[in-house]
Amino acid sequence: MSDSSSEPLVPSTSRPEVHHQTGRLRRQRGQGQLRHSRLVYLPRITDPRGNLTFVEGGEHIPFEIRRVYYLYDVPAGAERGGHAHRTLHQIIIPLSGSFDVILDDGRGWRRFRLDRPYRGLYVAPMTWRELSNFSSGSVCLVLASAHFDESDYLRDYRDFLKLARAAA
Numbered sequence: 001m002s003d004s005s006s007e008p009l010v011p012s013t014s015r016p017e018v019h020h021q022t023g024r025l026r027r028q029r030g031q032g033q034l035r036h037s038r039l040v041y042l043p044r045i046t047d048p049r050g051n052l053t054f055v056e057g058g059e060h061i062p063f064e065i066r067r068v069y070y071l072y073d074v075p076a077g078a079e080r081g082g083h084a085h086r087t088l089h090q091i092i093i094p095l096s097g098s099f100d101v102i103l104d105d106g107r108g109w110r111r112f113r114l115d116r117p118y119r120g121l122y123v124a125p126m127t128w129r130e131l132s133n134f135s136s137g138s139v140c141l142v143l144a145s146a147h148f149d150e151s152d153y154l155r156d157y158r159d160f161l162k163l164a165r166a167a168a
Contacts, residue, residue, distance in 0.1 A: 034105045036124035040091060044118040053118040055091075055143065062122065063089040063145040070095070071131075071140040080131040080140075084154040084164075089145040092131075093120040097138025104128040106164025114140075126167065128160050 042060055045052040057065045071080055081101075092101060098115035105127050112121055120143075123129055131140065146152070154160040 034103055034108065034110055034124075034127065036122075037103050037105070037127050038122050039112070040120045040122050042093070042118045042120060051118075055093075061091050061120075061143060065143050066146045067144040067148065069142050069144070071142075072138070074099075074134040074138065074140075076134075076136070078132075078134065081129040082155070084128040084160045085125055086152050086154065086163075087125050087146070088149075088152050089125060090123040091120045091143040092123060092129075093117060093141040093143070095139040095141045097135035098133075099131055099135065099138055099140060100133040102130045102132075106161055107168060126160075126164055128154075128157065128164075 040061065042053050042055055055061060055065075074080065092114065094114040095117050098113060101112045101114060101121055101123075103110055103112065103121075103123060105124075114121060134140075154163065
């Protein structure tokens with residue numbers, strides 16, 4: 001497994017035409033830097049017998065891990081996410097295969113292609129996320145800063161935009 005610096009982290013600059021929940025054209029904001037979310041590079045130990053990557057709370061991620069879950073057997077063409085969290089911090093890691101993550105902080109959006117198990121994506125609170133384009137056999141691991149709490153979810157994109165813009 002080589003990590004070529006010529007690999008695009010954001011290969012697509014085309015934006016989705018229609019938001020999957022509202023059915024409206026995406027807002028007229030540009031792709032660009034997000035305020036707080038970012039790629040996180042995890043330690044990678046290469047060995048002819050197989051590679052090793054590890055995560056230590058407080059060392060490699062900016063929060064204490066309270067919950068771990070993973071997505072797998074995602075059907076072709078299916079999308080996951082479609083929500084934001086008010087206070088939850090997350091790291092999304094592609095353990096196997098690849099998938100796209102679109103993050104939107106209310107001011108701009110960016111598409112990330114996650115395809116290396118040593119490269120995760122930190123998702124800050126108040127960031128809308130959509131996951132799609134899962135390769136066959138992909139596994140998406142998520143490290144979260146808190147236990148499940150339904151009241152932390154923002155599931156309506158318009159409500160998210162109102163809160164995100166008010167906080168800006």
